[in-house]
Amino acid sequence: MASIRNQIRELRAAQSMTQQDLADQVGVTRQTVIAIEQDKYSPSLETAFKVALALGVSLEQCFQYEPRGKR
Amino acid sequence: MPTLSYREKSLYASLIAEILVYGSYFFLHRQNSINKVAGMIVAIIALQIVLQLIIALVTRNRVTDERDRLIELRGYRAGYLTVCGLMVLGLAMLWFHAEAGNINLENHRVGLHFLSAFFSILVIADITKTAAQIVSYRRAL
DSSP: OEEEEEOHHHHHHHTTOOHHHHHHHHTSOHHHHHHHHTTSOOOOHHHHHHHHHHHTSOHHHHEEEEETTOO | OTTOOHHHHHHHHHHHHHHHHHHIIIIISOOOOHHHHHHHHHHHHHHHHHHHHHHHHHOSOOOOOHHHHHHHHHHHHHHHHHHHHHHHHHHHHHHHHHHHTOOOTTOHHHHHHHHHHHHHHHHHHHHHHHHHHHHHHHTOO
């Protein structure tokens, strides 16, 4: 079992970007952004790249793979 | 409902329509006519169209995404498993009663009972599908 963590909330806050702004740029619903930020949903690779692009960072800065239990 | 997405609102509307129409059919009427089955189908379609139109009109952001599609698939899987499980259960009960001599398959009334049982399975599967999707949304997936 593994999980994908992310820094979307922090990166978004640093740019004063709302969840709806990010959702609109990526083409997903605000509820999906919330689910990703809460680590309850792991997006597809395409959406992950779009999120990183919208936040202006690399994929690795935005998402990290961690084996479950190391949080 | 400010925190619900368009798809989620649509699912709640579907669940309400299903419970209203199917509930009134199965619990308030005697299921003794093919016309009532046809009426039920027309009623569910009409109510769904009205409710979905209202939701579409009051919801500005009607975006659906990959998570919506994943949740939709989960719902269909739950519905399919329900149909399969109930069909196996129904066939087992039919075999049991036929073996015990409790059922006369040549009786004309039996056909209506089969019709009713068949629709019950579809209705339960449909409600299970919608409920599973709502649960998935509430659990974030």
